[in-house]
Amino acid sequence: MHISTGLDIGGAEIMLERLLTSHPERKDELVIISLQDEGPIGIRLRNQGYQVIALNMAGKLAFPVALWQLTKLLKQIKPDLVQTWMYHADLLGGIAARLAGVRHLIWGIHCSNLPIGRPLTKLVMKAGAAMSGWLPDAIVAVAEVARQNHIGYGYNANKFIVIPNGFAPLSSIPAAQKEATRRELGLKDGQLIIGAVGRNHPDKGQDVLIEALALLPAELNWRCLLVGRDNEPGNVALTKLLERHNLSDKVQLLGLRDDIPVLLNCFDLFCLPSRSEAFPMALGEAMSVGLPCVATDVGDCRELVGDTGLIIPPLSPSLLAKALTTMLCFSADERNQLGQKARERVLGSFSLNVVSQQYDQLYSRIAKQKESADV
Structure with missing residues (x-):
């Protein structure tokens, strides 16, 4: 039982x-x-x-x-x-x-x-x-x-x-389904998509991520998708925080979704900005689909990510912004190589x-x- x-x-x-x-x-x-x-x-x-x-x-x-x-x-x-x-x-x-x-x-x-x-x-x-x-x-x-x-x-x-x-390999997503989801979300070609999955809670650090996003260089072409319970337009505190940082048109609030594998395949990189974690499922699943990751050094995130992504101290918007900038400035091939290493690590060491x-x-x-x- x-x-x-x-x-x-x-x-x-x-x-x-x-x-x-x-x-x-x-x-x-x-x-x-x-x-x-x-x-x-x-x-x-x-x-x-x-x-x-x-x-x-x-x-x-x-x-x-x-x-x-x-x-x-x-x-x-x-x-x-x-x-x-x-x-x-x-x-x-x-x-x-x-x-x-x-x-x-x-x-x-x-x-x-x-x-x-x-x-x-x-x-x-x-x-x-x-x-x-x-x-x-x-x-x-x-x-x-x-x-x-x-x-x-x-x-x-x-x-x-x-x-x-x-973690186990997630089911492969047909290209047509991925494209349909991108159209549904209004994602534009050439836009680099930062994804973060987790319920809206102080432990999960969405506020830290938003402060970091406000520090990204203006010339970068990016969009961020916040997924998870209470990450939705009805969350007044969250929408006010986005407005205060002039990010309402750059951060999309998707709330709770049942198509996480599809969304992960729409991301270019994954961010886990948490104040507290143990061994986060969201981070491991992002790695399992081949996403390069930026994560805070909480719980066993460092052990999970290894040398396949960027680990930064928690509660540091400036360092998080620097890590995200580094990842966004990598070429597509460099991000893909990191993502493949991440997939091999998580499915090999934590199957x-x-x-x-x-x-x-x-x-x-x-x-x-x-x-x-x-x-």
Whole structure:
């Protein structure tokens, strides 16, 4: 059983989806529970034949009600192993699993630092840290930086294993589909397209990117596409920020889209301007389609990118602008060469197949440890 805080579009949720669908022959052995609603990923999994249960956790009594519902479900289903994804699922799913007598429990840490402006999440994390020594059998961190930081937060150091996010080649996009998307977006020939994918949130650094874009040389012919939840014209704060920097006609707000592979193929380069990350799915997917990347040195981004792109310190619009200028001034061949190196690196060193095998090995090790302890 996999228990996730939610199944909306996000790095952890996408990784869960990829992990499950990499072995479709196992779907009858799995149950996926979302503490919140089904979300788009839950709907996609259900449409593919996976059993998805949404608890629709909401309101002042959300925690005790969800704990009761979850414990009841676990007693009915009797899973052999429970793997939880993200802080709230770790805490609630972990307590419910132990109350229901589940023998094997694995937690998942999918961020390096606490999200900005989430006091309740901080309390949940602190409770998880206090219980980490005796509740889970293992804790998966998707990045070495995430492991180190959470040990600093009080998590039990002996429980951790680092398993990065994994990536598979995205489906090839027909040239006609790419051209149709470019026409839909009004992208002009000869215009260099900077793409950034991620929900609008201080952690993701869209404000830093906008400040950097305002510093780009006037003679460069570029356009930037901001993709992800709340990156849309209805976001008043974001549109005002663009107006203040005179970028309203240079930055296009696309909001949440379900055609990310197509959009990635429309970009000339990818930018990840985040203040905080662990092992970002968006960056790895951009690399997997052969995009040269500029990213901030947060989480394990440096480990992911290696020498295939440009890594700069976070919170530095001037250095980000310099890196983007460098990439935009490269010839098309130079960008293509970097992009090909990026693709080879991410699919060679961080393939979904290898990551899936690491999870299988972890499951086997936990089961064997428990069997030995029972003898």
